Amino acid sequence: MELEKSLVSGSMSLLVLKLLEDGDLYGYQMIDELRRRSDDTFRLRAGTLYPLLHGLEEKGLVTAYEQTADSGKTRRYYHLTRQGRDALREKESAWNAYARAMGRVLKGGACLA
Amino acid sequence: MELEKSLVSGSMSLLVLKLLEDGDLYGYQMIDELRRRSDDTFRLRAGTLYPLLHGLEEKGLVTAYEQTADSGKTRRYYHLTRQGRDALREKESAWNAYARAMGRVLKGGACLA
DNA sequence: TGACATATATAGACATCCGATATATAATGC
DNA sequence: GCATTATATATCGGATGTCTATATATGTCA
Numbered sequence: 001m002e003l004e005k006s007l008v009s010g011s012m013s014l015l016v017l018k019l020l021e022d023g024d025l026y027g028y029q030m031i032d033e034l035r036r037r038s039d040d041t042f043r044l045r046a047g048t049l050y051p052l053l054h055g056l057e058e059k060g061l062v063t064a065y066e067q068t069a070d071s072g073k074t075r076r077y078y079h080l081t082r083q084g085r086d087a088l089r090e091k092e093s094a095w096n097a098y099a100r101a102m103g104r105v106l107k108g109g110a111c112l113a
Numbered sequence: 114m115e116l117e118k119s120l121v122s123g124s125m126s127l128l129v130l131k132l133l134e135d136g137d138l139y140g141y142q143m144i145d146e147l148r149r150r151s152d153d154t155f156r157l158r159a160g161t162l163y164p165l166l167h168g169l170e171e172k173g174l175v176t177a178y179e180q181t182a183d184s185g186k187t188r189r190y191y192h193l194t195r196q197g198r199d200a201l202r203e204k205e206s207a208w209n210a211y212a213r214a215m216g217r218v219l220k221g222g223a224c225l226a
Numbered sequence: 227t228g229a230c231a232t233a234t235a236t237a238g239a240c241a242t243c244c245g246a247t248a249t250a251t252a253a254t255g256c
Numbered sequence: 257g258c259a260t261t262a263t264a265t266a267t268c269g270g271a272t273g274t275c276t277a278t279a280t281a282t283g284t285c286a
Binding site for chain 2: 011015018019034037038039041042092095097098099100101102104105106108
Binding site: 123125126158160161164165184185186187 | 272273274275276277278281282283284
C-alpha cells in the first residue's frame with residue numbers, strides 16, 4: 001500500500017536518531033537500514049536525509065567524522081551525542097502521545113449502530 | 114506533555130473527516146470535539162481548520178450548509194460525502210500502516226544490553 | 227457599554243519533505 | 257579500454273501543511 005506522502009512529517013529526525021542509537025552509520029546506509037527495519041514502508045530520500053543530517057549536526061544532536069572504506073569510498077559517519085540521546089527520548093515519548101491520541105479519536109467514533 | 118508541533122502533519126484532515134463520520138458538525142464544534150476525544154492532545158486552531166475545511170469542500174469530501182442556531186448565530190455545518198467516506202477509509206489505513214512501521218523501527222533497536 | 231465567548235475567515239511566515247539535478251568514485255559488463 | 261550502473265554525498269526549487277496574527281460580526285454577562 002502506497003503511503004500518502006503528506007500524512008506525516010517531522011518524524012524523520014526521530015527515525016534517524018533512533019537508527020543511530022545502535023551505532024554509528026553513514027547516510028547511504030541509513031536509507032537502506034530504515035527501509036529494512038520498516039519493512040519497506042519508509043523510503044527516505046537522499047535529498048531529504050542529507051539536509052536533515054546537517055541540521056542535526058548544527059543542533060549538536062549528532063557529530064560527524066569521515067572514514068574511508070576498504071572499497072576506497074569516503075563515508076561520512078554520524079554519531080549520536082548525549083544531547084541527541086535526550087532529544088531522541090523526548091521525540092519518542094512525543095510520538096507515543098501522538099499515536100495514543102490518534103488511536104483514541106479513530107476508535108472513539110462509530111456510534112451510529 | 115507538550116507535543117512537538119512539527120512532529121506530525123497532514124493527519125489533521127484525517128481527524129476532521131473522522132469526526133464527521135458520526136454526524137454533521139460546524140467548525141468551532143470540531144475544535145472542541147477533537148480536543149475532548151483526544152484527551153486535550155489535539156488543539157486544532159481556527160486558522161488551521163477553516164482553510165482545511167474549504168479544501169475538503171473543494172475536493173468534494175464534504176458539503177456545507179448554513180443553519181442559524183437558537184442563539185441567533187449562523188453556523189456552517191459540514192457533512193461527509195460518499196467520497197469523503199472513501200477518503201477517510203484510505204487515510205485510516207495509511208495511518209495504520211505508518212504507525213505500525215514506526216512501531217517496528219522504534220522497537221527494533223536497543224540491542225546494546 | 228465594555229469585556230468576553232462564539233463563529234468564521236484570510237494573509238503571511240515557516241518547517242518539512244520531495245523531485246530534480248550535480249558531483250565523484252568503484253564495480254561491472256562488453 | 258570504455259560505458260553503464262551502483263555507491264555516496266550534496267544543493268536547489270517547489271509543494272504542502274500548519275501556525276500566528278489579524279479581521280469580522282454577533283450574543284452574553286456584568
